[in-house]
Amino acid sequence: MSKKICPFYEKFLRNNLYLYSRNFYKQMKRILIIGAGGQIGSELTPYLRSIYGADNVVATDLRECPSLAQNGPFETLDALDAQALDAVVRRYNIDSVFNLVALLSAVGERNPQLAWQINMGALMNCLEVARQHKCALFTPSSIGAFGNSAPKNKTPQDTVMQPSTIYGVCKVTGELLSNYYAVRYGIDTRSVRFPGIISNVALPGGGTTDYAVEIFYEAVKSGKYTCAVPHDVYMDMIYMPDALRACVELMEADPTKLVHRNSFNIASMSFTPDILAAEIRRHIPDFAIDFDIDPVKEQIARSWPDMLDDTCAREEWGWKPEWDLSRMTSDMLSVLSQRLDNK
Numbered sequence: 001m002s003k004k005i006c007p008f009y010e011k012f013l014r015n016n017l018y019l020y021s022r023n024f025y026k027q028m029k030r031i032l033i034i035g036a037g038g039q040i041g042s043e044l045t046p047y048l049r050s051i052y053g054a055d056n057v058v059a060t061d062l063r064e065c066p067s068l069a070q071n072g073p074f075e076t077l078d079a080l081d082a083q084a085l086d087a088v089v090r091r092y093n094i095d096s097v098f099n100l101v102a103l104l105s106a107v108g109e110r111n112p113q114l115a116w117q118i119n120m121g122a123l124m125n126c127l128e129v130a131r132q133h134k135c136a137l138f139t140p141s142s143i144g145a146f147g148n149s150a151p152k153n154k155t156p157q158d159t160v161m162q163p164s165t166i167y168g169v170c171k172v173t174g175e176l177l178s179n180y181y182a183v184r185y186g187i188d189t190r191s192v193r194f195p196g197i198i199s200n201v202a203l204p205g206g207g208t209t210d211y212a213v214e215i216f217y218e219a220v221k222s223g224k225y226t227c228a229v230p231h232d233v234y235m236d237m238i239y240m241p242d243a244l245r246a247c248v249e250l251m252e253a254d255p256t257k258l259v260h261r262n263s264f265n266i267a268s269m270s271f272t273p274d275i276l277a278a279e280i281r282r283h284i285p286d287f288a289i290d291f292d293i294d295p296v297k298e299q300i301a302r303s304w305p306d307m308l309d310d311t312c313a314r315e316e317w318g319w320k321p322e323w324d325l326s327r328m329t330s331d332m333l334s335v336l337s338q339r340l341d342n343k
């Protein structure tokens with residue numbers, strides 16, 4: 001027979017155990033998100049605020065973001081302005097920075113010089129502010145860090161990295177620079193190589209994997225979609241809830257267990273546009289897809305891995321995806337149908 005505990009005592013125990021495990025586990029306390037208005041930041045900001053407390057997560061972006069400013073501290077900030085970045089870090093006593101600033105792969109090819117200036121300028125400023133204020137730093141890398149010379153299937157964690165896009169060149173350089181700052185200055189830099197991220201809050205902009213988000217909006221709105229990426233190209237994808245969890249789990253991981261830092265392969269699903277369309281047809285039988293191939297996106301997509309090997313992330317910090325193609329597709333369609341119906 002189980003013993004009955006007084007409800008007040010039970011609540012006291014629950015709260016104190018929670019606080020104990022929270023203090024024991026949580027490394028990040030005052031967090032700064034740079035580029036918070038984009039696809040990842042629009043969801044990472046509320047996610048981190050729900051874990052660490054709204055006041056402890058400062059969102060920043062080049063533009064005003066009313067939805068982020070409503071629920072916690074927000075500052076407009078140009079990540080290329082080192083002094084302004086330093087001032088925000090000081091003002092809020094920041095100890096952890098998430099640098100989400102990037103021109104993505106397809107848009108980067110339109111202006112490679114600008115892509116380098118923005119992607120590397122923001123990273124360099126973040127590394128320097130992290131060095132000066134002893135902050136931990138997370139900067140996403142990407143499947144785009146690989147090129148044609150890497151093995152396509154089960155692409156290993158450590159292999160040849162010769163990307164053919166300026167975006168990929170920035171990602172490889174960023175990984176190397178972040179490792180350099182870790183070794184040379186003891187800065188706690190960590191990152192993952194994100195697959196294409198599928199989400200339903202903010203649209204991605206200018207990536208090669210964007211089709212895997214747009215297709216859901218069009219499936220719900222019009223039942224058809226014209227895809228710019230060839231029907232048979234496999235690319236790694238991840239659903240946003242897994243992507244958010246990966247950020248926190250890696251940043252909270254025990255540093256003594258990390259053999260790698262920048263950057264971990266993570267994987268959860270890999271498919272072609274044809275496979276994704278077939279999955280959508282299980283919910284919307286008349287859904288139609290046709291193709292109007294963008295040669296730049298085709299070249300990029302074909303140069304990227306089909307599927308990464310994420311063994312190191314699994315072994316070093318316990319990475320494990322929770323969403324597969326079928327669950328993600330049902331969830332995307334149900335969230336978007338409700339939202340778009342209500343408009």
Ligand code: AKB
Nearest residue numbers: 104105142207208209
């Ligand atoms: C892109 O397509 O450029 C990004 C990425 C995979 O890094 N979504």
